[in-house]
Amino acid sequence: MNPPNHSGEIRKKLDELLKIAHKRPLNQPELALLNENAIGFDATLGLRYTHITRGEVRAMVRVTPSLLQPWGLVNGGVYCSIAESVGSIAGVVQAGEVVVGVNNNTDFIKSVTNGIIEAHATPIQTGRRSQIWNIELRHEGKLVALSKLRTMTLG
Template identity: 80%
Template sequence: MSTPKQTKEIRAQLDDLLKAAHERPLNSQELLMINENTIGFDAVLGLRYTHISRGEVRAMVRVNPTLLQPWGLVNGGVFSSIAESVGSLAGVVMAGEVVVGVNNNTDFIKSVTQGIIEARATPIQAGRRSQIWNIELHHEGKLVALSKLRTMTLG
């Protein structure tokens, strides 16, 4: 577990990397740094970012038993949470400042029981104060959930 000082240092490194992503896509070494220092809810989900650039963020989650309902299906909240994390990070990169989600609408299309869920966030509208993101979630190449996330800048 990280100390408050370590957490603050990790957040500062993350901020620097996201500022870089505002200008150019992050390279594999930078993505590795982000993924190895994941904190908070992204760490709980096991979220791994695979692409971060202005206008597109991709990530993946390996399904594990903690993400399942008692009936063995991925909980719908997991899809919504993945979308919130990926879309919010995309919003930060696009805006160059902190954003918060203000609405998350997720449609569940197909059940998932195992494997990898891949997410891709792209902008529908990217204004100065608010943004709307489209987040597609796929499993084995098939669309399994679709989210629309509205974010608002805090600056």
């Protein structure tokens, strides 16, 4: 027998929190609730949001062996995935409705083998139907990847 699927309830909580963030920054208990109920690919990555407000989202990922290439370096797709998640959350908070990524351009600058990767998304352009987000990914304060994410609203 399969355990009950609570992802619908969790998605509802996520939607409520992002609507709050559209009006004001999420506080620490709200961020903790969001992180404790991570689902989907964010949960797989171990992505933890540290700041969410209109115009700025920050998050972090602790590097684990599952995120490494066979040669011991963080896989480039991890950087793209972090940028997609953080930029998409930024887009939803900005627009107040669901957005989807339509283009993700990520440049890899420096290799990472362990520690924490921090992401910081800020807007380049936020229109009614599309947005462009700049996402800087840093390790120990140094820029390791830079992404530009274009999103489109679904509403």
